[in-house]
Amino acid sequence: MRAGEYDKYGGALLYNYGAEHWAVKLTAAVERQNEGYLDNLAGGDTWDRDLDRYGVHLLWEPNEIFTAEAIVDYSNLDGTPSGVFLTDIDSKDTFCFLTQVFDSLGVPPGGVYCSGKPGEPATGDRDKVALDGKVWNELEQWQTTFRLTANVTEDHTLTYIGSWLTMDDDQQHDGDGTPYEIYHFRRWGDFDQVTHELRLSRESGSPLTWQVGLYQEFAEGTLNQHTVLTLLGCDLGGDPCTYEFTRSSSDTYSIYGEADYALLDERLVFTAGARYINQTKKLDREVFNIPLGSFDVGPHAGGTRTDSDIIYRLGARYHFTDDVMGYLMTSTGFRSGGLSPRAQTPQVLERGYEPETLTNYEAGLRTTLLDGTLNFNVTAFRMDYEDMQIELAVPSLDEQGNVVGTGTQLAIENAGEARFEGVEVEFAWMAADWWRLSGNLGWLDAEYEELFVNIWGDQDANGNLLPPQDESNLEPRRAPEWNYGLTSTMTFAAGGGELSWRISYSWTDDYEGTITNYPGSAIEDYGILDSSLIYRVDRWQFSLFGRNLTDEDAWTHTYVVNPVRPTATDPAPGTLWRFALRRPPREIGAELLYQF
Numbered sequence: 001m002r003a004g005e006y007d008k009y010g011g012a013l014l015y016n017y018g019a020e021h022w023a024v025k026l027t028a029a030v031e032r033q034n035e036g037y038l039d040n041l042a043g044g045d046t047w048d049r050d051l052d053r054y055g056v057h058l059l060w061e062p063n064e065i066f067t068a069e070a071i072v073d074y075s076n077l078d079g080t081p082s083g084v085f086l087t088d089i090d091s092k093d094t095f096c097f098l099t100q101v102f103d104s105l106g107v108p109p110g111g112v113y114c115s116g117k118p119g120e121p122a123t124g125d126r127d128k129v130a131l132d133g134k135v136w137n138e139l140e141q142w143q144t145t146f147r148l149t150a151n152v153t154e155d156h157t158l159t160y161i162g163s164w165l166t167m168d169d170d171q172q173h174d175g176d177g178t179p180y181e182i183y184h185f186r187r188w189g190d191f192d193q194v195t196h197e198l199r200l201s202r203e204s205g206s207p208l209t210w211q212v213g214l215y216q217e218f219a220e221g222t223l224n225q226h227t228v229l230t231l232l233g234c235d236l237g238g239d240p241c242t243y244e245f246t247r248s249s250s251d252t253y254s255i256y257g258e259a260d261y262a263l264l265d266e267r268l269v270f271t272a273g274a275r276y277i278n279q280t281k282k283l284d285r286e287v288f289n290i291p292l293g294s295f296d297v298g299p300h301a302g303g304t305r306t307d308s309d310i311i312y313r314l315g316a317r318y319h320f321t322d323d324v325m326g327y328l329m330t331s332t333g334f335r336s337g338g339l340s341p342r343a344q345t346p347q348v349l350e351r352g353y354e355p356e357t358l359t360n361y362e363a364g365l366r367t368t369l370l371d372g373t374l375n376f377n378v379t380a381f382r383m384d385y386e387d388m389q390i391e392l393a394v395p396s397l398d399e400q401g402n403v404v405g406t407g408t409q410l411a412i413e414n415a416g417e418a419r420f421e422g423v424e425v426e427f428a429w430m431a432a433d434w435w436r437l438s439g440n441l442g443w444l445d446a447e448y449e450e451l452f453v454n455i456w457g458d459q460d461a462n463g464n465l466l467p468p469q470d471e472s473n474l475e476p477r478r479a480p481e482w483n484y485g486l487t488s489t490m491t492f493a494a495g496g497g498e499l500s501w502r503i504s505y506s507w508t509d510d511y512e513g514t515i516t517n518y519p520g521s522a523i524e525d526y527g528i529l530d531s532s533l534i535y536r537v538d539r540w541q542f543s544l545f546g547r548n549l550t551d552e553d554a555w556t557h558t559y560v561v562n563p564v565r566p567t568a569t570d571p572a573p574g575t576l577w578r579f580a581l582r583r584p585p586r587e588i589g590a591e592l593l594y595q596f
Contacts, residue, residue, distance in 0.1 A: 004545075004589020006048070007034040018059075025057040037585055038083050041123060041130045042109070042179040047584075049079030049137075069147040077139040083129030085121040085580045086177030087520065087558070088114055092574030095176055095183070096122070102180050113178045118520025118572070119555075119580075122177060126553040126582050133174035133184045141167045155205035158198075165193040177579055184228040191221035207266075210259035220249035223341065243288045246341050252279040258313065271315040271329070278308040279336040287344045301346055307336040307355045323368040333358035335389060342410035344396045354414045356389045373430040382421040387414040390515060393561055394457050394465065415468075416450035418476055439486040446479035448472040455516055456565040474517045480509040480525075497537030505529050513558035513580075519572040526554035526583075541593040551586040 003009045010031035017024050030052055036045035055073040088096035096114040103112050113122040113130060123130050145163040152158050168190045176182035199213035223246040258273030283302035315329030335356040343349035364379040389412050396409040422444035429437045452468040459465055485506035492499050507527040514521040529552075532545040562576040 001593075002031075002589060002591045005587050006037060008032065008587075008589065010051075021060065021062050023059040025055075025059075027053070027055040027057075029053040033079070036080060039128045040083065041128055042132045046080045046083045046129060046131060046135060049077060051078075052076045065151050067147075067149040069145075071143075071145040071147075073141075073143045075139075075141050077137070079137055080135050081137040081171060081173060082581050083131055083135075084173065084175055084177045085123070085126065085129060085582065086113055086115075087119060087578040087580050088122055088575070089116060089118060089520065089572070089578075090114055092564075092572070093577060094575070095178065095577035098182055099178050099180060107180070109179050111179070113180075119522070119524070119558075121580070127585065130177060130179045131174040132179045132181055133172070135172050135174055137169075137171045139167065139169045141165070152200075155202050157201050157203065159201070161195075161197045161199075163193075163195045165191075167191045175579070176577065181228070183577075185225055187223065187225045189221055189223040191219070193217065193219040207262045208259060209262075210257065212257040213255075215252075215254045215256065217252040218249070220247070222247050242344070244286070244342075244344070246283065246285045248281070248283045248341055250279060250281045252277065254278070267319045269317050271313065271317075273314075274310060274312045276308070276310050277334055277336070278306070280304065280306040281336065281338045283339040283341060283349075285341070285343070285349060301349055302339050303350060303352075305337055305339060305352055309334040309336075309355065309357070323372075325366045327362075327364050327366075329360075329362045331360045331362075333360065337389075337414075338412070340409075340411045344409040348394070348409060348411045353389055353412045354387050356414070357386045359384045359386075370429075375428045377426050379424045380422075381424075382419065385418040385420075388416055388418055389413070390415040390453065392453065392455060392515065394454070413453055415453040415455075416448055416472065418446065418448045418451075420444065420446045420476075420479065434491050436489045436491075437487070439484065441484045442482065444479055444481055444483075446476045448474060448476060457562060458565060474515070475512045477512045477515055477517075480511040482509040483507065494535070495537070497535055500534040500536075501531075502534070503529075503531040513555065514560045516560060516563055518560040518563045518575070518578075519566070521558040521560050521578065523555050523558060526552050528552055528583075539595045541591075541595075543591045543593075544588075545591065546586070546588045548584065548586045553582055553585065555580045556583050557581045 001009075001011045008031070010029065012029040013027065015026045032050050033048050036048040038047050039045050053073070053075045055071065058070045060068045086095060088094075091097040091100055091114070093114070096112070099111070099113045103110055109132075115122045115124070121128075143163065143165045145161070148160040150158045168188075170186075170188040172184070172186040174184050176184070195215070195217045197213060197215045199211055201209075201211035203209050223244070225242075225244040227242045227244070229241045254275050254277045256273065256275035258271065261270045262268070263270075282304045285302050311332045311334050313329065313331040315327060315331075317325055317327035319325045335358075337352060337354045337356075339350070339352045340348055360381065360383045362379065362381045365377065367376045368374070369376060391410055391412050392415075394409060394411050422442060424440065424442045426440040427438060431437050449472065450470075451472040451474060452470055454465055454468050455471050455474075457465065458469075483506070485504065487502065487504040489500060489502045505527060508525060510525040511523055512521070513523045527550070529549045530545075530547050531549060532543055534541060534543040558578070558580045560575050560578045564573040564575065566573060
């Protein structure tokens with residue numbers, strides 16, 4: 001059982017039962033949060049949720065040769081999403097300008113929603129949002145997994161893993177972050193996925209150990225969206241400005257193999273592996289622009305794209321002693337191309353994008369020191385991206401230059417090349433029988449080596465998009481230079497039981513939140529402090545916990561829609577609008593556990 005702030009409570013149950021050749025595990029969990037994390041200036045609150053989870057895990061082992069497992073999981077989420085914070089600064093940002101116009105015309109509820117300061121919410125408080133529309137978030141999911149294992153010989157194992165996943169979701173958002181009806185949307189759809197994997201492996205009996213396998217995956221889904229944009233003369237009470245319907249599917253299969261070969265009494269091990277991947281994607285999309293006359297890209301707009309590649313991994317590791325091991329490794333990665341699922345014009349929809357490739361280099365040291373009380377690991381890496389796939393917000397215009405839909409669309413482009421390199425250090429130390437310390441430190445250097453893209457939606461005098469330009473001076477988004485964390489766990493005997501105190505702190509450096517690095521969209525550095533006090537006696541466990549104890553209100557995501565290219569005289573000349581999402585606030589609660 002669990003209870004905490006924000007009218008939160010819940011419970012969980014885990015039951016195991018087994019006999020000689022079979023076992024069953026039942027799980028159930030219920031979480032209720034009736035009060036949202038955020039106050040809504042337009043009334044009520046948001047960011048509450050109800051969550052139900054249930055699961056069954058069956059195991060059958062009739063003999064030493066064959067094992068069968070079946071897992072069925074169900075979850076249902078119902079609540080409201082985190083509110084959108086408008087971060088428009090002044091009238092150069094369109095949504096801020098609109099609130100000024102509405103206010104001057106006496107449109108209720110009145111009040112200009114502009115932050116006046118880069119990176120700050122227009123409400124003036126990161127605990128308060130301004131949403132005039134009803135919002136909700138619903139997600140229902142079923143997943144079934146089968147795993148069959150047969151020891152075909154003393155050293156060879158044949159494994160089959162199959163899974164089926166189905167999801168249905170429905171969400172409605174007030175996307176403008178003001179108490180006016182400027183931009184709202186409802187999005188709903190479904191998703192199904194089926195996977196099969198057959199693997200044969202040899203894990204003992206020879207210096208050469210290996211595995212080979214086949215993998216197949218088929219996924220399909222639909223996405224519907226109603227969009228309401230006051231600028232185009234529609235409202236929630238009438239027809240939506242646009243209705244979008246997308247049906248997509250992907251069919252993937254791969255063949256893979258990997259082997260380890262041990263030498264020098266297994267102190268030196270070479271690794272080599274490769275995988276062939278083939279993926280076919282299909283997309284059909286319709287967009288209806290209702291108030292401006294029907295615009296239809298056609299039920300068969302989009303098309304089919306097939307990409308394939310061979311990726312590999314090569315490496316070696318050497319055990320200098322039983323407690324010190326070093327390794328070198330290089331590998332490649334592949335992300336297939338496709339068609340932009342949120343495009344609103346045939347030109348953008350049909351041109352698609354190419355595959356993205358990655359080459360990774362890594363070297364590391366793994367150690368166990370001080371008579372086994374200290375684990376100390378170091379990793380250095382470099383990742384080279386080519387033909388990077390980047391999602392951009394670009395103008396949505398037809399061939400005559402007329403606005404289509406909401407006036408902006410999301411397109412995926414192959415924009416260039418990038419390099420990410422860094423070092424990670426981690427340790428876990430039993431400083432005493434009662435005290436365990438662990439921590440990590442990371443450094444990252446990330447930069448574009450090439451970035452040719454029309455990132456600002458620049459147009460000529462006739463409204464045509466201009467050719468891509470070199471934007472490699474920008475910093476990659478979501479790439480903080482430094483991060484670290486430290487965790488202390490102390491355990492003592494107390495009152496016939498055991499008392500544990502755990503405290504952890506993690507810190508992340510500031511980083512760019514948007515691809516344009518637009519002023520005010522960077523995410524500032526932040527630190528998260530968590531702690532828990534746990535008392536165990538017999539079959540009982542009682543704990544007090546606190547999350548984000550310093551009430552850090554840093555943004556988790558920032559976004560800038562259709563920004564105007566900065567100039568030497570005006571570094572922030574305006575946007576369609578800017579918004580951000582924040583992390584959950586401080587939360588304190590208690591938990592009671594009984595094992596039977």
